[in-house]
Amino acid sequence: MSFYTINSLTFSYAKTDKLFQNISFDIDVNQHIGLVGPNGCGKTSLVKLMLGILRPRGGEIYLEGSNIKDISLSDVGKKVGYVFQNPDKQLFCPTVLEQMRFSFTYGSSEPGEDIDDKINYYLKTFDLIQYKNFSPVKLSRGEKQRLALASVLSRNVKFLILDEPSTGLDILRKKELENCLMTLKQEGKGYMIISHEAKFLDKYVDQLLRLRPEGVEYV
């Protein structure tokens, strides 16, 4: 059984003008996929459908065999880590440290796991340790992006969806992100990356999925 099964999915915001129609594909839990397509073709919308934030107009999405509409957002969140395209939408805690801790306090943590160690590791990796007690709204664009990445990468999830994760990162920080992706690959965790950077995708994904209004295709 695939991790994700997307079955003749159709979606549109308004009643008319379908964004895409009859899309079908499967994703395995250890696959590394790049999702590409021009601005406004619906990549972010497709991902939001896959997380259950939006509801399809037609077709179904299955996550580990159960229809996504029957799973609560939090249960999807426990399996799939999602980095939003806009970090402002993702950060909701009063301080950076609390943002990092949130999933462990309110979500799930594995028994015997040293949470503080883990959090510190990712804060250091993304150079955020000095902002520990800052409010996320005061961070710069790139720092917000780093925090969004750090908070999702530190979690225990099987699969990650990253919506343009390298946006706003400088060369050094992009390198750190790439190292993290490398580690994920070694750990056997899968991910799907939306990006417009062909070079970045070439290195870290095995397959490219191109989104078109009439369907998706592996290229």
Add this chain to the structure above:
Amino acid sequence: MKIDPRTKIIIVFLISSAAVMITELSSLLFLLLLTLILCRLFSVALSGPIKKLRKLLYFLVVLALIQSIFTPGGEVLVTAGGMRILTTAGLETGISIIIRMSVIVFSALIIASAPAMDVVYGLIAMKLPYEIAFMVLLSIKFLPLFREEFADSLTAVQLAGADLVKIPLKQKLSLYSYVLTPSVIKALNRARFISLSMESRGFRAYPDRTSYCKLSMRGMDYVAIIAASAAVLLVVSYNFNIIG
């Protein structure tokens, strides 16, 4: 036929003042009827807002119930253990509260049905300083902004693994209040950016503003205002036993 926004503002002002002044249940009912007729005439769609306001109505009913329990007088309707729970006077107070609030909300819908910019032009034409008129616009915009931010935060909270349905009430409340502050900050920031970008385009550079949109009151507007004031006056004088 286009009604001048000033007409709507004046009529709504009249109706909501009357709603506050009126005390009798029967007059309030007449006022509600008048409001609904006016909504109809201004072709304000009521079904959508009523659906949205259902939660508010629930809150109002609770409020009315509490009021009716604590208002003594009239005949006793329900007792429990020798204590008066509900009296006719209390029931009347409760029902008047619901009707009064409905009148105010429905009449406000008449203004809300006009495009926001039209309301601003109307307020300016009524000699309100334009800074304040725009401030009104911004504050009207703030609530939806806040709601959007809050909803987005709740999505993010759940995707971070927190189950809003299953966690105990106490934890749920603390979680909501936890997310509230950042949402307010974000919504405020967005409102500030709007005002910044307005200023960077010359807003408030001069004491007066000319505008492309010219409002004009036509015969229909005067007729509407006069007819509405007459009707409101009738209801008010009925309430204070001046007539009938």
